[in-house]
Amino acid sequence: MRFADSEFDPYVLSLPTCSAIPLICDSPHSGVVYPADFQSCLPTSILRSGEDTYVEELWQAIPSVGGALLAANFPRTYIDPNREEDDIDPNILAEPWATELHPTEKSRLGHGLIWSMARKQPLYDRKLWVAEVENRIATYHQPYHQALQRQIEAAHERFGVVWHLNLHSMPSDSYEVLEIDTDKPLADFVLGDRDGTTCDPTLIGIIEDFLLQRGYTVARNDPFKGVALIARIGRPEENRHSLQIEVNRSLYMDEESYERSANFQNLQRDLSELSVTVAEFVRSVM
Template sequence: MALPDFLQPRPDTPVEVRLPTAAALPLVCDSPHSGTAYPADFGHAVPLALLRRGEDTHIHTLWGGAPAHGATLIAANFPRTYIDPNRAETDLDAGLLDGPWPQPLQPGPKTRLGFGLVWSRLNAATPMYQRALSVAEVQGRIANCWRPYHAALQQAIDASVRDFGAVWHLNLHSMPQDAYQRLGIASERPLADFVLGDRDGTTCAPGFVQLVADTLRGFGYSVAVNDPYKGVELIGRIGQPQLNRHSLQIEIRRPVYMDEATREPNAGFAPLRGHLDELMGVVAAHVRAALAYPA
């Protein structure tokens, strides 16, 4: 049986890097969770249709116009349920393993929900595996996927800082309609179309967050900040606004652009892609102005 398009063999690389096609700016976009190439050694116990609920499906495509605005766009090819590049290397549930990990582990709050470096659960009722994972296979996932992704992203960040003395980083995601439920949060507020995360004002300049929020609201979308997603490993490590290194997480509510059950784009996909391209133009103009670059 032929594989669906999203499972067709890909080049033997875990990370796709799209370089600027216009004059380069210190603008780096990354999509760590949109990968759809499921490794043969995954060994999961979850049906693929359910497993795909962990994907930020199509996010790298929605933001595909970023390089035309001078940005570098980085995307994972592997799925986050296999190993999550938006987690620290030590953010691992020792209960998943068949033996002791050779270094101390520091599992975070998302790991306790099952969504750590290597997922232990798809949701509260659905374990990912019916087996223990060997230490060696998890180390292989880190070496073959996690570290190459971080190396590619760090190279782009370092190049921006070296060449421009600054960087603006957009960490790109999507979120399920039942995000509050998955996170164990009781909320009377409906989930916004967009959630911007800056770890409570610590990872980028407030004016940049406001610019992105105002632009999105101008397109007619609802926008929340740090509710319910504040940002995790990547923006926490990259964002240092006091050093002119700004990092912002952007989550898009999935039903805005796709059918969550089939993962297929819906009628909102094309308009959203156009709006995101306009947003990238606004962000690029902001970066040029901040650097005193001509338009």
């Protein structure tokens, strides 16, 4: 991670390096460039717990199989691209918002559009001004969504179908973070399609089978179903398919030091081979 002393691009877009297919992938939470105006009161060691660190690296093979890969540069603790613009807890604001807000359960947990908590500690020792939040939306959130939407629409217009993978990582104590009381272990991978509503089940089955054959454990929609991005994009009846993929951070990194673990390259290799499998499926149904 680094703290920026000037403006920076909100995202990196890696385009296909071979014949393009209608596969658009995005990593909305792997950003590690912290804007100068963040002004959180938390130490970076806790702030970084919100990062899906290295996810864009784990999936770096996507362009080589014909897909596009969009990755945010800014951190989700600053503003979360996987939330709608009105998912704001009014209690974090120093003044009223101009229009009606619709905070979700994520906001209650402190993880709405603007995070107010990380590791159960307040991010700020003050309230935020409306202009601050509006600037974050205009400078980072909207450009990210616009870039993703351009890729989605271009693929759908060209091929008549689009397949979207929304790529994430999850802390190994996710059940605790989500305040879910359970004694079952967190899976290595969680595939989220908002309970069967955002993606053709054939692709989900292919991905699940691949991961199981490699020895990983896989869950569906437990505890992550997918939030704003796949809800917006996933409309299978219009040939728009969207799937969220969560990978357990303990598989590839030290969650305290944020360093890659010895297994990082093995996981990266498996996900590169999974990318080939996904691309073969997409080509087969084009």
